[in-house]
Amino acid sequence: MTFDRFFSSAALVMRESAIRRMGALGARIPDLISFAPGYPDPVLFPWDTLRDAAADLLSGQDPAALQYGATRGYRPLIETLGTLLEARGIRSTFEERIVTSGSQQGLDLVARLLIDPGDVILVELPTYTGAISAFNNVRASLVGVPQEADGIDIEALDRTFERLRAEGRRVRFLYLVPNFQNPTGLLIGLDKRRRLLEWADRQDVVIVEDDPYGDLYFPDSAGPADTRPLKADDTSGRVIYLSSFSKTLAPGLRTAWVVAPEAVVQKLDLVKQAADICTGGLDQRLVHRAVTAGVLVTEGDRLRAHYQRKRTVMERALAREIGDLVTWPAPRGGFFLWVTLPAGLNADAVLTRALQASVSFVTGTAFFVDGSGHDTLRLSFSQPADDRIDEGIARLGRAIREEIDAQLAGGRSSADSGTSVPRG
16 A cells, blocks of 8 residues: 555655765765764763763652653743843843754744745755755745855845745745854854844844854854844844754753744744644753753853864865865854865765765755755764864765766766665
């Protein structure tokens, strides 16, 4: 029996995440060095703090630790979020905050709340694949806007919006990752942030601001002032702000949050009730213990220095191995390098050769909603050890040069040779 005829129209167009697919290859390819997933380095997890907190929470003194909880979230954590947000310049009330099971759930809830099938969502070109999936799953129409060195091109944004309005299409919101964007690593400039808020007020557009990396600026090139959220200067209440503990504490705790006008949070509460009833109470309590113990403050400098060093290791390896062939914008924070290949080279063909050499990455097309990006790829430096970064980039360099040689020789590229990329 086939179930295809029973699936909804939305289910029939769902697609697997390219990042998840590449992440599944580790068990199938020997000695794989993966630059695909944007995973934090587990050596930075606050193991001792979480171990002690878990022992106390699992002592049985607080039965609620393993019980159902409020859909809105664990109240002490929501209250603590207020202090964390104030440090980012965001003033909010308890009623304007809701805890989610990771930022991905936040995107899914916002999508279900705001989008009707066919509605237009404006996104950066390229943009985060998780957002693409969340918005596609509710049958949105995604329209991309190109980026400049300091983030989204506002003039192109305005032209795109005016064109869509002239066509009678409804734009629901603009989705942005202002701080060290996934996948490009770009940082939206402070003046451009102000202009984006002015544009949103003038055109009456909601902004969904996704900020998982704002605390992970690199001290050699950025600071807290550079990552001030748009939400901090939102005087109209039109910015919905998402952030997470996944990159600063541990992603396995699946604890994130949304800040939005109270009326929006009330509706998100209803959507979340149908999704998971509540985020895990034990997870939230562990996060609350870690935050109130000062882990984010005491470990913040260590995290930033650690990822800055890893970025430098990867950049030096790229410059050494293929600096004559590829380009990338120097990231000032976050987890990623965004690489542009030589003209005429296809990232899918390079990936096929790279997998044969036991190294992986995510091809750029996964991040574009307009079908472009074939000459780009995303490399994550956050998890692999330094020596693995060096070896992986050496392997990648050989794969790129082999693909160039094959094209110069007039032979078929590996993308045309019948060699397929393994799929999870």
